[in-house]
Amino acid sequence: MFSYRHAFHAGNHADVLKHMVLVATLKYLGQKDTALTVVDTHAGAGLYRLDQDQAQTSGEASGGVLKLRAALAGTDPATLPEALRDYLEMVASFNDGGPFKHYPGSPWIAHALMRPQDKLKLFEVHPTDGRLLTRNVEGLGAGKQVEVLRKNSFDSLKALLPPPSRRGLVLMDPSYELKTDYEAVVACVLDALKRFPTGTFAIWYPVIARPEAHAMAKKLKTLSTQHQRPWVQAELAVGHTPDGTPVKTGARPATQMRASGMHIINPPFTLAAQLREALPVVLTHLKGKVGAGWMVEHGG
Numbered sequence: 001m002f003s004y005r006h007a008f009h010a011g012n013h014a015d016v017l018k019h020m021v022l023v024a025t026l027k028y029l030g031q032k033d034t035a036l037t038v039v040d041t042h043a044g045a046g047l048y049r050l051d052q053d054q055a056q057t058s059g060e061a062s063g064g065v066l067k068l069r070a071a072l073a074g075t076d077p078a079t080l081p082e083a084l085r086d087y088l089e090m091v092a093s094f095n096d097g098g099p100f101k102h103y104p105g106s107p108w109i110a111h112a113l114m115r116p117q118d119k120l121k122l123f124e125v126h127p128t129d130g131r132l133l134t135r136n137v138e139g140l141g142a143g144k145q146v147e148v149l150r151k152n153s154f155d156s157l158k159a160l161l162p163p164p165s166r167r168g169l170v171l172m173d174p175s176y177e178l179k180t181d182y183e184a185v186v187a188c189v190l191d192a193l194k195r196f197p198t199g200t201f202a203i204w205y206p207v208i209a210r211p212e213a214h215a216m217a218k219k220l221k222t223l224s225t226q227h228q229r230p231w232v233q234a235e236l237a238v239g240h241t242p243d244g245t246p247v248k249t250g251a252r253p254a255t256q257m258r259a260s261g262m263h264i265i266n267p268p269f270t271l272a273a274q275l276r277e278a279l280p281v282v283l284t285h286l287k288g289k290v291g292a293g294w295m296v297e298h299g300g
């Protein structure tokens with residue numbers, strides 16, 4: 001536990017998928033005036049540097065957001081799929097239109113899309129990243145609108161549900177350092193759905209050769225259907241080069257993850273179509289020669 005630091009992974013292909021979904025979902029939910037509570041159950045440090053030590057060591061952003069930005073630099077944004085355009089504009093807004101040196105984690109993306117009536121609750125247990133997050137949030141000067149909870153979210157999420165306005169998004173983005181995280185996610189989502197059946201839940205998962213990971217993605221579909229909730233499940237696989245080395249320059253093969261997914265319960269009704277439009281374009285620019293692909297399923 002506590003070996004995972006998101007600073008090494010910020011802006012990689014998994015963040016591209018996750019944060020594209022987050023931006024699209026929050027933009028949709030923000031169309032109604034009623035207050036929204038956003039809970040980020042695994043917040044990380046909040047804001048990252050792509051031009052400094054950790055990101056430079058891993059090189060993961062260079063196969064993710066930096067590669068996308070370079071490939072699409074001369075493209076008229078109006079011609080891009082909406083979800084991709086909105087995501088790239090979100091990252092650009094943290095970089096004054098210049099090269100991408102800063103990368104917003106999920107708390108910063110959520111904060112950027114908040115209205116005065118909304119609330120943001122951020123869980124983080126890592127001692128260092130919890131401290132960094134607290135310091136970064138203090139710098140926002142958002143007062144009581146943004147709260148950092150340095151607790152285990154699997155135990156503590158229930159206390160926040162349902163939110164007072166009965167409108168909310170729960171983003172669940174564990175590091176899956178513990179094998180038990182897969183079961184914990186399913187149990188936590190089941191409990192949360194009982195408390196807040198109309199809430200939107202967005203769960204990230206790695207697509208890796210681990211039975212628990214496959215089982216979890218399947219269980220999330222089953223439980224959504226059993227609870228008669230609409231859902232979307234989207235995966236992005238960037239694949240690898242023919243000799244099996246990763247497509248991301250400089251990245252460490254041992255830690256290389258080539259695909260990930262998002263399961264969204266009670267998604268915006270526009271989300272599946274938006275992702276079907278955006279993911280092929282994303283993949284055109286991020287894919288390796290072997291094993292790349294994308295999928296979007298929906299149900300309910």
Ligand SMILES: C[S@@+](CC[C@H](N)C(=O)[O-])C[C@H]1O[C@@H](n2cnc3c(N)ncnc32)[C@H](O)[C@@H]1O
Binds near residue numbers: 125153
């Ligand atoms: C993948 S990172 C989060 C990245 C962030 N959501 C983003 O998109 O910018 C996962 C974080 O969850 C934290 N974490 C792991 N288990 C946790 C738990 N049970 N409760 C709260 N935080 C946890 C880790 O310390 C790590 O910082």
